[in-house]
Amino acid sequence: MQCSWKVVILLALVAIVIQYAVLRPFRTMAHNILNRHRPEEHPHSFHVSGKTHILILAASRSGSSFLGQLFNHHPDVFYLYEPLNHIQTALKSTPANRRMILGASRDLLRGLFNCDLHLLEDYITPRPENHITNQLWRRGASKALCTPPVCDSFSPHRGYITERNCIETCGSLNLTLASQSCQQRGNVVIKTVRVPEVSDVRDLLEDPRLNLKVIQLVRDPRGVLASRMMSFPDNYLLMRLWKMKHQKPEGLNLTHVSVCEDFLSSVSTALRQPDWLRGRYMLVRYEDLSSHTLQKTQEIFKTLRLSFDENVMDWIDKNTEGNMGRWSYMDVYGTKRDSATNSERWRLRLSFDMVEYLQTLCKTTLHQLGYKIVNSSEELENVSLSLVEEHWRPFQ
Numbered sequence: 001m002q003c004s005w006k007v008v009i010l011l012a013l014v015a016i017v018i019q020y021a022v023l024r025p026f027r028t029m030a031h032n033i034l035n036r037h038r039p040e041e042h043p044h045s046f047h048v049s050g051k052t053h054i055l056i057l058a059a060s061r062s063g064s065s066f067l068g069q070l071f072n073h074h075p076d077v078f079y080l081y082e083p084l085n086h087i088q089t090a091l092k093s094t095p096a097n098r099r100m101i102l103g104a105s106r107d108l109l110r111g112l113f114n115c116d117l118h119l120l121e122d123y124i125t126p127r128p129e130n131h132i133t134n135q136l137w138r139r140g141a142s143k144a145l146c147t148p149p150v151c152d153s154f155s156p157h158r159g160y161i162t163e164r165n166c167i168e169t170c171g172s173l174n175l176t177l178a179s180q181s182c183q184q185r186g187n188v189v190i191k192t193v194r195v196p197e198v199s200d201v202r203d204l205l206e207d208p209r210l211n212l213k214v215i216q217l218v219r220d221p222r223g224v225l226a227s228r229m230m231s232f233p234d235n236y237l238l239m240r241l242w243k244m245k246h247q248k249p250e251g252l253n254l255t256h257v258s259v260c261e262d263f264l265s266s267v268s269t270a271l272r273q274p275d276w277l278r279g280r281y282m283l284v285r286y287e288d289l290s291s292h293t294l295q296k297t298q299e300i301f302k303t304l305r306l307s308f309d310e311n312v313m314d315w316i317d318k319n320t321e322g323n324m325g326r327w328s329y330m331d332v333y334g335t336k337r338d339s340a341t342n343s344e345r346w347r348l349r350l351s352f353d354m355v356e357y358l359q360t361l362c363k364t365t366l367h368q369l370g371y372k373i374v375n376s377s378e379e380l381e382n383v384s385l386s387l388v389e390e391h392w393r394p395f396q
């Protein structure tokens with residue numbers, strides 16, 4: 001008897017020692033681990049559909065069509081090319097201000113990510129009847145809208161359906177079928193150049209019903225400017241005059257070449273790494289995508305937990321070695337090109353004094369995005385001299 005209470009005390013002591021010395025650190029550790037991954041701490045984990053929603057955010061002429069095509073050819077992706085264009089067109093003749101347009105854009109994006117394509121009907125002219133339209137902007141750029149169940153004329157395994165081919169063969173678009181096609185896929189990808197900066201979609205990033213990831217695509221502003229001068233000549237009259245006359249025109253000022261300001265304000269939010277972007281944002285340089293397409297695409301897909309698909313591989317194969325394949329409809333908005341050299345073509349289109357002028361305006365942006373300044377016309381024209389800093393990391 002006497003020895004048994006000693007044993008009890010001893011056991012109790014041992015238990016206390018174990019509790020404090022051994023178990024407690026484990027419990028704290030377990031607690032920490034659990035907390036770190038506790039779903040309640042991420043409002044985003046509540047999204048119901050199980051889909052991943054991906055927004056490609058870019059400035060115009062920065063290569064977003066190209067990035068979009070990489071997703072478009074993935075069989076588990078429902079891709080839409082610039083649906084916000086309909087809002088801009090519809091509101092053009094009304095006194096809508098920037099905030100109203102952004103609000104409408106956000107609502108439309110939210111609906112489209114949830115596969116409700118009928119929402120587009122409010123903005124399409126003429127208004128679709130019975131959910132049928134032939135006015136969806138660049139419908140042919142979306143493979144899902146040219147293959148079953150939306151259109152039975154093309155096999156989903158067919159690699160190249162030109163936009164013209166799709167529109168001529170598939171006929172009018174049934175938006176109900178389009179919504180169904182969207183529902184069948186695990187990822188909805190929307191490309192836009194009509195959202196100025198990432199904070200404009202903060203609401204969507206914080207929406208627990210969505211699982212939104214943003215890929216922001218940037219490009220060397222010198223390349224963007226050269227490309228815009230070609231594509232929108234009326235907006236860049238003075239710059240074009242400069243090129244023709246080999247002399248800077250009187251009256252040329254910042255408003256005529258605002259590309260750097262746009263870029264900087266657009267990426268600066270992300271560079272501050274706010275909480276609401278954590279784990280949901282990726283910054284991609286077009287030049288990297290263009291010169292290491294396969295590797296960069298794999299990296300992007302891996303980050304998004306998207307499998308790497310042979311259809312995507314095929315598309316890269318056919319579109320990155322100067323082989324134009326049969327992708328021949330997109331001359332103006334261009335995916336049809338040798339992507340390896342396209343990102344550098346501006347160097348032969350802008351004169352050195354134009355580049356120099358731009359560089360003084362864009363110094364911060366160039367530095368922040370990892371682009372090298374050129375110091376002479378020889379450097380500018382020597383395309384074997386890379387202007388992209390190889391070991392650039394946006395977040396240091």
Ligand SMILES: *[C@@H]1O[C@H](CO)[C@@H](O)[C@H](O)[C@H]1NC(C)=O
Pocket residue numbers: 130132174175176177
């Ligand atoms: C559009 O597709 C839906 C779903 O398959 C179908 O019920 C509807 O009849 C179609 N509309 C027209 C006008 O064909």
Ligand SMILES: *[C@@H]1O[C@H](CO)[C@@H](O)[C@H](O)[C@H]1NC(C)=O
Pocket residue numbers: 251252253254255
């Ligand atoms: C720049 O040019 C535009 C149009 O040519 C003019 O309206 C604007 O006032 C100018 N801005 C500056 C800062 O000079």
Ligand SMILES: *[C@@H]1O[C@H](CO)[C@@H](O)[C@H](O)[C@H]1NC(C)=O
Pocket residue numbers: 372373374375379385386387
């Ligand atoms: C131009 O000169 C700057 C400063 O010396 C240098 O950092 C940059 O790399 C040079 N540009 C090129 C393309 O070599």
Ligand SMILES: *[C@@H]1O[C@H](CO)[C@@H](O)[C@H](O)[C@H]1NC(C)=O
Pocket residue numbers: 378382384385
């Ligand atoms: C072009 O740049 C490369 C790489 O720096 C250099 O080796 C080559 O000599 C340059 N060519 C000319 C013509 O300057």
